[in-house]
Amino acid sequence: MDSVLSAKDRGGPVQPLLLARDLRKHFPVAGGLLGRGTRVVRAVDDLTLSVEKDETLGVVGESGCGKSTVARLLMRLIRPDRGTMVLDGDPVDEPHGITVNELRRQVQMVFQDSYASLNPRLTTVETLAFAPRAHGLPAAEAKSRSRDLLAKVGLDPNTFADRYPHELSGGQRQRVNIARALALRPRLVILDEAVSALDKSVEAQVLNMLVDLKDEFGLTYVFISHDLNVVQYLSDRVLVMYLGKIVEIGAVEAIYDNPQHPYTRALLSARPSMDPRKRTKEAPIQGDPPNPIDPPSGCRFRTRCPFAEDVCARVEPVLASTGAQEVACHMRVGGSGHTRAP
Amino acid sequence: MSGPSTSLGAGLLEVRDLHVTFRTPDRTVHAVNGVSFDVKRGETLGILGESGSGKSVTLRSILKLHPEHRTRWSGSIKLEGDEILDMTGNALADLRGSRVSMIFQEPATAFDPVFTIGHQIAETIKRHAGKSEGDAWRRARELLELVRIPSPAQRLKAYPHEMSGGMRQRAMIALALSCNPSLLLADEPTTALDATVQIQVLLLIRELQRELDLGVIFVTHDIGVAVEVSDRIGVMYAGKLVELGGVEQMVDAPRHPYTRGLLASTVHGGMRGQRLEAIPGAPPDLAEPPAACSFAPRCKYVEAKCLAGPPPLVSTSDGHLVRCVGRIDSLAA
Amino acid sequence: MAIQSPSLEIGTGVAVGPVAVARGYWQSVGRRLRRDPVTLVCAAILLLIVTSALAAPWLGLPDPYKTSMIRRLYPIGSPNFLLGTDELGRDMFSRLIYGGRLSLFMGVMPVVCALLIGGLLGITAGFMGGRINMLIMRIMDVFYAFPSVLLAISLSGAMGAGAENTLLALTLVFIPPVCRVSESVTTQVRGFDFVEAARASGAGALTIVRVHVLGNVLGPILVYATSLISVAIILAAGLSFLGLGVKPPEPEWGLMLNTLRQAIYVNPVLAALPGVMIFITSICFNLMSDGLRAAMDVKA
Numbered sequence: 001m002d003s004v005l006s007a008k009d010r011g012g013p014v015q016p017l018l019l020a021r022d023l024r025k026h027f028p029v030a031g032g033l034l035g036r037g038t039r040v041v042r043a044v045d046d047l048t049l050s051v052e053k054d055e056t057l058g059v060v061g062e063s064g065c066g067k068s069t070v071a072r073l074l075m076r077l078i079r080p081d082r083g084t085m086v087l088d089g090d091p092v093d094e095p096h097g098i099t100v101n102e103l104r105r106q107v108q109m110v111f112q113d114s115y116a117s118l119n120p121r122l123t124t125v126e127t128l129a130f131a132p133r134a135h136g137l138p139a140a141e142a143k144s145r146s147r148d149l150l151a152k153v154g155l156d157p158n159t160f161a162d163r164y165p166h167e168l169s170g171g172q173r174q175r176v177n178i179a180r181a182l183a184l185r186p187r188l189v190i191l192d193e194a195v196s197a198l199d200k201s202v203e204a205q206v207l208n209m210l211v212d213l214k215d216e217f218g219l220t221y222v223f224i225s226h227d228l229n230v231v232q233y234l235s236d237r238v239l240v241m242y243l244g245k246i247v248e249i250g251a252v253e254a255i256y257d258n259p260q261h262p263y264t265r266a267l268l269s270a271r272p273s274m275d276p277r278k279r280t281k282e283a284p285i286q287g288d289p290p291n292p293i294d295p296p297s298g299c300r301f302r303t304r305c306p307f308a309e310d311v312c313a314r315v316e317p318v319l320a321s322t323g324a325q326e327v328a329c330h331m332r333v334g335g336s337g338h339t340r341a342p
Numbered sequence: 343m344s345g346p347s348t349s350l351g352a353g354l355l356e357v358r359d360l361h362v363t364f365r366t367p368d369r370t371v372h373a374v375n376g377v378s379f380d381v382k383r384g385e386t387l388g389i390l391g392e393s394g395s396g397k398s399v400t401l402r403s404i405l406k407l408h409p410e411h412r413t414r415w416s417g418s419i420k421l422e423g424d425e426i427l428d429m430t431g432n433a434l435a436d437l438r439g440s441r442v443s444m445i446f447q448e449p450a451t452a453f454d455p456v457f458t459i460g461h462q463i464a465e466t467i468k469r470h471a472g473k474s475e476g477d478a479w480r481r482a483r484e485l486l487e488l489v490r491i492p493s494p495a496q497r498l499k500a501y502p503h504e505m506s507g508g509m510r511q512r513a514m515i516a517l518a519l520s521c522n523p524s525l526l527l528a529d530e531p532t533t534a535l536d537a538t539v540q541i542q543v544l545l546l547i548r549e550l551q552r553e554l555d556l557g558v559i560f561v562t563h564d565i566g567v568a569v570e571v572s573d574r575i576g577v578m579y580a581g582k583l584v585e586l587g588g589v590e591q592m593v594d595a596p597r598h599p600y601t602r603g604l605l606a607s608t609v610h611g612g613m614r615g616q617r618l619e620a621i622p623g624a625p626p627d628l629a630e631p632p633a634a635c636s637f638a639p640r641c642k643y644v645e646a647k648c649l650a651g652p653p654p655l656v657s658t659s660d661g662h663l664v665r666c667v668g669r670i671d672s673l674a675a
Numbered sequence: 676m677a678i679q680s681p682s683l684e685i686g687t688g689v690a691v692g693p694v695a696v697a698r699g700y701w702q703s704v705g706r707r708l709r710r711d712p713v714t715l716v717c718a719a720i721l722l723l724i725v726t727s728a729l730a731a732p733w734l735g736l737p738d739p740y741k742t743s744m745i746r747r748l749y750p751i752g753s754p755n756f757l758l759g760t761d762e763l764g765r766d767m768f769s770r771l772i773y774g775g776r777l778s779l780f781m782g783v784m785p786v787v788c789a790l791l792i793g794g795l796l797g798i799t800a801g802f803m804g805g806r807i808n809m810l811i812m813r814i815m816d817v818f819y820a821f822p823s824v825l826l827a828i829s830l831s832g833a834m835g836a837g838a839e840n841t842l843l844a845l846t847l848v849f850i851p852p853v854c855r856v857s858e859s860v861t862t863q864v865r866g867f868d869f870v871e872a873a874r875a876s877g878a879g880a881l882t883i884v885r886v887h888v889l890g891n892v893l894g895p896i897l898v899y900a901t902s903l904i905s906v907a908i909i910l911a912a913g914l915s916f917l918g919l920g921v922k923p924p925e926p927e928w929g930l931m932l933n934t935l936r937q938a939i940y941v942n943p944v945l946a947a948l949p950g951v952m953i954f955i956t957s958i959c960f961n962l963m964s965d966g967l968r969a970a971m972d973v974k975a
Contacts (some may be wrong), residue, residue, distance in 0.1 A: 062536035063507070075875055104877045116867035121700055121890035127869075130886060132466060134878035164699065169624055172392070180872060199392035199563060202608035204620035211617075226537060232611040233618075270537040272544065272566030274610065276589040279570055283542040289505035 008051070009187075011089045016050040017188055017220050018107065022082035023047045023073055023209065025066075029293060041292050043069040045244040047083075051117050056214070056221040058235030058252065060228060060267065061291045065241040067224045071192045074222070076100045088187075107136070108186040110192040113174045118165040124150065124176055125161040131183045143331065149179045152216075154209060171202035173208070190222045195230060207234065228271055232256050240264050243300040245294050250325020260327040263301050299330070311337035354423075354525055354557040355381040355404070360417035362399050362581075364408070372631045373399040375581035378655075382526060385552055386558040388572030388589070390565065390604070391551070393644045394625045396581040397561045401527050403427075405438050412647045421496075421525065443518035444527040448533055449510035452517070453502040458500030459486075459513050462522050469522040485516040489546060508539035512546065519550065526551070528560045532567060546571050565608050569593060579667075580626055580636035587662035597664040599641045635667070643668050703878050704894075707970035714966030717959040724956060728775030736769040739926050750941050761931065762938050763924075767945065771952055774926035779839065779956070781927070782908030784842055789849035790900045796850070797857025798892060802865055802884055812858060815851040823848045826911050831919040837839070841920040845910060849903055856899045860892045896969045901964035905957035912953050928953050 024047070026040040037338040044066045045072035051057050051282055061067050072078045074085070076093070084091065087106060091097030111117045128146035133139060155174040165173055174194065181189050184225070195203045207230065213220060225231050231238060231252075238255045240248040241262065248261040259265045266284035273279050285304050290296070298316050302308040311330055320333050330338035362374035374396040381387050391397040402408060404419055404426065419426040421441060429437060438444075446452055453462060463485060464478040473481065479498070480607070486494035489512040502510060511531060518526060528547065532540040547572055551558050561570050568575050569589060576586040577600065585598040596602045603621040623640040626632070638648040645668065653667045708714050729735065737756075743764030751759045751767075758767040800811040818826065830844035864870060865888070872885045912929025914920035921927040923934065933948040938946045 059653065060536060072871075077871055079873060099578045103879045104875055109872070109875055111868040111872060114868065115874075117869055119869045119887050119891070130873065131876035131878065134876060134882055184876060200565070200609075201392060201604060201621040202624070203617040204609065205622075207609065208618050208620055227609075228537070229610045230610075233609045233614050252614075266538060272541065272564070272570045274566055274569055274593065276593055280541055280545065283538070283545055284571050285538050288508040288539055289536055291672050298368065308689075 006027055009088065009281075010099060013053055015053075015089055016086075017053045017088055018051040018074065019086040020050070020074060021048045021084045021086075023085075024068035024081045025078060027080055039293055042295055043292055044073065047238060047244070047246060049222060049246065049249075051222055052237075054090055054218070055236040056223055056234050058238040059222060059224040059241060060226065060231050060238065061241035061300050062071070062226060062267075064243060064292045066244040067241050068192055069244075070241070071109060071222070071224055071286050075107055075191055076103055078107075078121055086185045099141070100253050106186050107188045107190065108175050108181040108184060109190045110174075110181045113170050113177065113197040117166075117177055118173060123162045124155075124168075125157075127176065128179055131180070131330070135184070146179075146183070149182060152182075152213070153179045154205075155179075155319050157254050169202075170198055171206060174198060174202075174206055176212070178206075178210070182213065186219070188220045188222065192224045193226070194223075196225060196227065203230070210234070210235050211245060213333065214295060217226070228268060240267070244291065245300060246328065247317065247321060248325060248327045248329075254324035258324065260322055260332055261301075261329050262305050262307060262323060262331075266304075275340075299328075307338075307340060308335050309338055351547075352394045353380060353585060354383045355406075355559075356417040356418070356420040357400075360400065360403060360418075360419060361415070362396070363414045363503060365412055365414065370629055372583055373626045374403070375452065375631055376576070377581070377583050378417075379576055379583060379586060380514060381557045381559055381600070383549070383557050384555050385573045386548075386571050387562055388568035388575045389559060389578060390560075390563070390568045390575055392563055392625065393578070393579035394628065395578040397578045398483055399528050399581075400559050400578070401444070401559060404527060405444060407432055407443060407444075412441075417530050420664045421531065439466060439518075439523070440521040441523055442525045442527065443521070443523040444529065445511075445514050445518050445531045447530040449514045450502065453510065455502055458499050458501055459505070460500075463498075463513075463517050466517060467520050481520070483515075485520055486513070488519070488550070489513070491516070507535055508542065511539075511543055513524045515543075515546065515550070516562075519554070522554075525557045525559070528558060530562055531560075533562070540567070541570075547571060552587070565605065577604070581628060582632070582636065583663075584637065584665045589661075590633065592658060595660075597662055598629055598666050599643050599668070600637050603640075626648060635665075678728060682888055690835065694764040695925050695943040700890075704970045706875075706965045706968075707968060711970065713962055713965050714970075717962045717966070718871060721924035721959045721963070723726065723887075724775055724952075725779060727772050728779055729840070731769075731772050731776060734772070736757075736772060737766040739765055739769045739773045739925055740862065741765060748938055748967060750942055751944060759942070761935060761945070763934075767948060770926040770931060771928070771948060774931060774949065775952065776925040776927045777921055778908060778953070781838065781841060781845070781915075782904050782956070785845035785911075786900055786903045787848055788842075789903070792846070792894070793850040793853030793930060794857045795855040797859075797896075798861045798884065798888065801861025801892075802880065802888060804862070806859070807814070811854070815854050818847070818851040818854070823906070824910065824913070827914060828917065828919065831914055836922055838921050841911060841914050844914070845887060845907055848910070849907065852903070853896070855879050857892065857896050860895045861888060864888055864891045889896075898964060898968045901967060902961060903962040904964075908953060908957050908960070912949075 011197050026042050029039040029041060036259045047070065059067050059070065069078065073080050085097060086092065087103055092103050093100050125143055125146045128149055129139070129142040132142040132145060147161055150157045150160055155172060155175055160172070168176065173222065178194070195206055196298055198206060213219065223231060223234050237250065238252050239246055240255070240261065242263050248264045255264065256268065259268055269284045287304055290303060296303050297312050299312040302312040305312070315330070315337070317328040317330050317333070318331060319328045322332050330336040331340045334342045345494050357638070359610050360377045364373060376596055377400055379387065379577045380507050389397045389400065395493060404413060406426065406429070410420055414581040415427050417427070419542070421437070426437065450518060453459065462478060463482040464475070467481050468472055468475070483494050483498055486497055491497050491509060491512050495506070505513065510565060532543050537544060547558065550556065558635045560568070562568050572589050574587065575589050575592045575597065576583050578584065579600050585596065585601045592601065606619040609618065621640055626639070634651055635648045635653050638644045647667050655663050657667045658662055701896050746764040747762055749760040754765050758771065761770060762765055781922050796811050800808040827844050827848050827968040831841055832845055833846065834840040850967050870883065873887050883930050912932065913922060915929030916933045918933070921930050922967055923930060935946040935949065
């Protein structure tokens with residue numbers, strides 16, 4: 001392993017790989033005089049999460065929940081308004097810690113496949129060699145590394161090295177996306193809807209490959225997706241987001257077998273049935289996910305929750321442990337004031 | 343106006359040996375290579391396939407939506423006995439929207455952003471049904487109620503960008519149903535929607551189909567979605583229908599190796615910890631019409647006779663139609 | 676039968692879609708341009724005009740400055756004078772070809788300079804965003820507020836007539852539109868995922884611009900700039916016509932139009948000849964610019 005590219009484990013298995021505390025990001029809504037409107041999109045609000053080493057953390061939620069913003073905050077592609085981040089014990093972007101650039105050598109991201117995910121003017125091997133070269137690796141070595149990477153993601157370098165993105169199928173482009181994320185030998189890979197745009201049969205190939213790569217390179221994954229089945233397949237722990245907040249988090253079995261938050265339940269039962277004899281009879285919730293511009297007071301889910309009461313409008317629930325998982329819901333916390341509280 | 347009324351369960355659409363080819367100076371694409379199926383009133387046919395399978399092209403051919411100068415159609419598409427592929431100009435315009443209607447994946451682009459929803463629906467009603475302004479707006483409001491949009495009176499005056507994705511999709515369904523079509527075509531209408539919204543729209547389509555006795559053709563790449571809405575499912579690959587059968591049969595006992603592969607590689611929670619059974623390879627390039635079985639290069643049951651010529655559509659003992667020369671009845675489940 | 680390329684351990688297949696003969700982007704643009712008849716014809720015409728202008732001193736043409744009071748306004752087709760003579764007896768054919776040198780130069784040079792300066796400013800503004808973007812673009816807006824012709828005239832008037840000043844004035848006129856187009860395209864490309872990925876890899880801004888941004892923005896900027904050449908030629912000719920540009924006795928099409936004005940009643944066709952040259956050159960550049968745009972619209 002050369003020191004130019006790899007990063008070493010520092011804290012041992014117990015220390016979380018990435019710890020984010022009280023992250024907040026609000027985007028101003030354009031408008032008003034001089035572009036200075038007073039409305040904000042509260043994309044992520046005081047969010048705390050930790051990613052353990054070698055795990056796959058699944059993140060689920062619908063549009064407007066903020067999961068893509070979280071991904072970009074964790075990579076520091078966007079600067080948070082508030083909050084701190086710690087990578088394996090080192091604070092990020094603070095006087096005694098590591099720089100954002102250093103963070104980016106250890107945390108990389110795979111984007112959703114789209115026409116904009118690969119530079120149409122560069123060949124595959126040029127795309128893969130870019131990051132190592134930018135970090136000082138000589139061109140010839142970067143190129144040979146890139147060819148090895150291509151092979152690792154199942155693309156024969158002799159065929160695919162000099163192809164342009166428009167000469168690749170969706171699945172092949174996504175493999176290149178994944179290879180690009182691995183070019184700097186990161187420790188944590190954030191996959192933002194990485195398989196969502198793929199056909200199902202290709203998705204299966206890519207998922208198998210992701211599992212193999214995780215073992216081979218000792219990676220940790222944060223897997224963001226709207227597809228609950230894929231998240232269940234891949235993840236060790238799952239985090240459910242709604243309107244910029246975490247509503248439930250726990251081990252995958254706990255979340256899927258015994259969901260505690262009404263939103264998690266609704267999300268799970270909204271999955272189309274695979275059994276024609278047991279078709280869905282009624283939609284679990286009505287309406288659309290609301291706009292993160294003016295989220296409801298108190299519990300943000302209360303406008304669509306069948307169990308909402310006064311306390312839900314007045315007091316915002318915090319994540320509290322209920323044994324196997326943590327839930328942010330008044331119904332699960334004794335003494336909260338909700339009639340269904342224990 | 344809608345066509346002559348047909349009795350319950352009667353034949354509505356008959357597609358026979360449809361071929362669709364696109365020709366441009368750069369390349370030729372044989373998108374659909376001989377597709378035949380029927381749709382009756384009161385039933386939903388789901389067409390399942392991945393990208394490049396020809397499912398969307400088949401659907402759009404029913405309305406001849408592709409540009410004439412680069413598209414070649416052959417075969418027959420008959421709606422209540424009228425041959426659609428022979429229609430042009432006014433006859434086509436008369437067909438679209440009033441006898442056959444379509445809803446699309448992206449509701450944002452189906453509506454004109456500078457007019458209100460109510461205006462657009464009312465316009466369509468006035469042009470096709472010749473109603474007066476007042477009648478048309480009343481009917482538009484009824485339609486919004488039919489698709490379960492809350493506060494329909496206010497929504498009539500809303501602009502498309504003021505509505506959420508789910509609302510727009512419902513409005514699009516209202517627009518599609520405004521002239522009482524007998525056949526509704528749906529091209530992946532829920533793919534771009536969130537999970538909780540998708541299930542609402544799927545249930546709505548199911549209910550509307552029952553209430554209005556529509557024939558529905560629902561194109562999707564998602565097996566779960568197909569199972570939720572369809573009475574029968576057809577699977578397309580490389581421009582051909584490779585399997586067609588009742589929804590229960592298709593899920594319990596798929597015959598064609600591609601259908602099996604599709605079902606096996608669809609991820610669900612129970613597979614946790616196991617390796618997914620992926621279909622190797624990728625779909626074929628459609629620059630040439632298929633000479634033999636298009637799926638053979640990826641099929642794990644392939645034999646010499648698969649490469650000899652195109653496999654015929656065979657009827658199995660339980661009424662399934664399968665395009666495979668293999669010993670499909672005896673293939674292990 | 677579909678071809679399967681050798682697959683590796685995970686079993687992948689061949690690319691969907693044919694691999695075109697010219698595979699790189701610019702090669703495929705070139706290929707499309709070569710197939711477009713309009714572009715080819717215009718290119719041929721322009722080539723003829725440009726080479727004849729460049730090679731003028733060696734073509735054995737009569738002296739374009741030699742006047743003759745006797746041989747004024749000879750019609751087209753006169754012996755020894757292919758296209759007749761102008762109001763001072765100078766050979767028209769020779770003056771038209773020599774005139775091309777200045778007219779083309781005045782048309783192309785300002786656009787090239789504006790491309791360099793405006794492009795640089797625009798790409799910087801687009802990539803950096805924020806306050807730098809605001810600063811640059813608002814300054815451009817000030818210039819944009821003036822119609823280009825008016826701006827050209829006032830700048831020329833302020834600086835005085837002469838070829839160099841015209842060049843400067845026209846360059847200044849074209850910098851804001853080029854800047855605006857560059858900024859707009861750069862902002863768009865900046866938002867693409869592959870640029871985000873490049874930022875995420877820790878590369879420096881200059882490297883990212885060089886490798887990822889430039890290749891994707893130069894195309895649209897170039898198309899816009901080539902469409903400005905025809906405008907520049909007309910503006911330069913117009914300024915010369917008004918007496919603000921090139922000074923006599925230099926041959927330049929706009930100036931020639933001015934000085935031949937009185938000849939309209941004597942020999943209208945002759946008087947229109949410089950205008951015909953401006954027209955042809957301008958249209959050819961325009962059509963080629965359109966052709967370039969269409970060729971670059973490859974859905975590759």
